[in-house]
Amino acid sequence: MSFSSSDDDTSALSLQSSLEDLSLEFTTDRKFIRWANANPRHPRNWTTNRKVYDTAIIIWLEFFTTAISASGASAAADAQHEFGISHTLSVFLFISIYLIGQSIGGIVFPPFSECFGRRWLYIISMAIYCISCLTTGLVPSISGVVVGRFFSGFTSAIPTAVVPGSIEDLYNAKDRIVFIFLWAMLANTGLLIIGPIMGTYIVSGLGWRWIFYIGAIVIGITTGFLFNLQESRHTILLENEVSKLRKVTGMQELRALNPDHVPDLRTFLQSAVFRPARFLVTEPIVFIVSTIASIAFAMVYLFTEALPAVYGDMGFTTQTSSLPFLALGCGFLLSSLTRVLDHAILDKLYREGKPITPESKLIGFSIGAPVLALGLWWFAWTIPPLVPNVHWIVSATALVPVGYSLNEIDTVLAGYLADSYLSYASSGFAAMSFLRAILSAIFPCSLKGCTLI
Numbered sequence: 001m002s003f004s005s006s007d008d009d010t011s012a013l014s015l016q017s018s019l020e021d022l023s024l025e026f027t028t029d030r031k032f033i034r035w036a037n038a039n040p041r042h043p044r045n046w047t048t049n050r051k052v053y054d055t056a057i058i059i060w061l062e063f064f065t066t067a068i069s070a071s072g073a074s075a076a077a078d079a080q081h082e083f084g085i086s087h088t089l090s091v092f093l094f095i096s097i098y099l100i101g102q103s104i105g106g107i108v109f110p111p112f113s114e115c116f117g118r119r120w121l122y123i124i125s126m127a128i129y130c131i132s133c134l135t136t137g138l139v140p141s142i143s144g145v146v147v148g149r150f151f152s153g154f155t156s157a158i159p160t161a162v163v164p165g166s167i168e169d170l171y172n173a174k175d176r177i178v179f180i181f182l183w184a185m186l187a188n189t190g191l192l193i194i195g196p197i198m199g200t201y202i203v204s205g206l207g208w209r210w211i212f213y214i215g216a217i218v219i220g221i222t223t224g225f226l227f228n229l230q231e232s233r234h235t236i237l238l239e240n241e242v243s244k245l246r247k248v249t250g251m252q253e254l255r256a257l258n259p260d261h262v263p264d265l266r267t268f269l270q271s272a273v274f275r276p277a278r279f280l281v282t283e284p285i286v287f288i289v290s291t292i293a294s295i296a297f298a299m300v301y302l303f304t305e306a307l308p309a310v311y312g313d314m315g316f317t318t319q320t321s322s323l324p325f326l327a328l329g330c331g332f333l334l335s336s337l338t339r340v341l342d343h344a345i346l347d348k349l350y351r352e353g354k355p356i357t358p359e360s361k362l363i364g365f366s367i368g369a370p371v372l373a374l375g376l377w378w379f380a381w382t383i384p385p386l387v388p389n390v391h392w393i394v395s396a397t398a399l400v401p402v403g404y405s406l407n408e409i410d411t412v413l414a415g416y417l418a419d420s421y422l423s424y425a426s427s428g429f430a431a432m433s434f435l436r437a438i439l440s441a442i443f444p445c446s447l448k449g450c451t452l453i
Contacts, residue, residue, distance in 0.1 A: 018248045022241055032257035033242050035234070041241065043169045043232040051170050054229055055179055058166055061126065061222065062159035063186040063194075068133070068215040069098055069156065070195025072149070073304040073444070074322075075208040082208075083142055088445055093145050095301065096441035098153035103437035105157025110430035111275050113162050115268060118169075119231040121162065123223060125155040130220045137212035148212070153437075160187075161433040164418045168425040169232040173356055174346055176418060181339050184411035185332050188300065192403065193329045196304050200322040276430035285420060286431050289413045294436035296372065296409040298443040303328070305444045310383050314392045324396045331403025338364040338408060358419035361412065368408030375401035 019025060023039035026032070035042045043051075072094035080090035113121050129152050136148030167179045202211050231237060235256070242256040279286040308321040316323075342361055349356050378398035382390050414429060421428035 067190035067195035071199030074199030078208040099441035101153030106433035133216035137209040280431035290432040298439035327399035328403030364412040368405035372405035
């Protein structure tokens with residue numbers, strides 16, 4: 001609403017005083033209420049300790065759930081004998097079903113979090129994830145695996161697709177580089193290093209069901225810590241602040257600046273749930289970025305199946321055949337050097353007074369794309385049977401540039417979407433998550449000689 005000079009002076013002064021007390025202000029057209037720049041209740045102005053706690057716990061969720069996801073390859077190899085099924089069908093049950101669930105959750109949850117908040121979504125989803133892991137381990141049938149893996153994948157879409165939006169809530173463009181990098185690096189570490197190695201040793205020592213028992217225990221404990229998480233969606237918090245303002249002033253006509261407001265479920269479904277799908281088919285940036293990132297990410301799941309087989313043929317044991325994943329981790333560490341270069345570029349732009357655009361942060365992708373091609377060629381031409389009698393260290397060394405480039409592509413393109421779509425970063429990333437989950441579900445089943453019968 002707008003206020004003219006005929007408004008009661010006392011009411012106007014009272015309103016202005018209340019706005020200042022709550023660190024709020026009118027938009028320039030005086031129709032809506034918005035945050036004042038230094039409002040301490042805006043997520044970007046929270047204390048460092050508060051932001052570090054929230055960021056650490058949601059990144060931990062992504063790290064651990066991806067590790068459990070990658071452990072599915074080890075579980076599949078062991079469970080196929082118990083259920084009397086082919087290896088590829090077992091891979092489909094333990095990995096592909098999980099990723100199909102994640103692809104669906106990745107479309108639904110991000111816009112929901114943008115409209116209704118993130119905190120309770122994290123809490124409820126992780127509680128369901130815990131139950132789903134128990135279902136996978138406890139139910140002695142294939143149907144239990146299908147239900148458990150689908151719903152654990154469905155709820156794992158929260159940290160996978162919503163965390164970039166939470167990071168955008170909390171940090172400015174410069175700081176986002178660091179936290180998007182940490183999120184992507186730890187997720188890839190869980191997926192490509194901890195998950196395969198942990199899964200191999202757990203299955204060898206305790207059996208495949210203990211992968212999911214441990215997953216349920218750890219996520220169950222983490223869910224308790226999530227209750228101390230603060231809501232970070234700034235439009236939801238602004239609505240709460242304006243609600244306080246209405247109570248103080250008695251002016252029920254005051255409205256928050258909230259582009260995410262949805263009056264009913266139908267409007268939500270039309271404008272929000274289909275937003276990621278709309279982005280994917282109508283936004284060239286989202287389509288191109290999603291396609292490139294999804295192919296690179298799907299290779300991660302392909303490696304979780306391929307590397308144990310490759311190095312098993314070279315004489316490695318079941319346990320040690322997972323250790324070449326450590327070479328990928330060395331590549332991840334090299335990504336920290338690119339972040340130093342990122343900061344040098346941004347500091348130069350700040351000093352010169354030039355604007356920082358999303359394209360200013362693409363240097364890692366420019367390096368990572370050709371390095372990935374080089375690393376894959378190197379690896380492919382140094383493993384048997386096409387190239388016999390080559391020491392395993394030669395091909396394992398090729399995994400270092402592969403790990404570097406996979407991490408760079410994932411980190412940089414996720415950050416690019418976050419910077420390009422800002423408040424709608426979760427929806428932009430949901431489109432990418434959907435496509436990469438679908439490809440990741442397909443790639444492990446595409447190895448030569450695999451059938452579903």
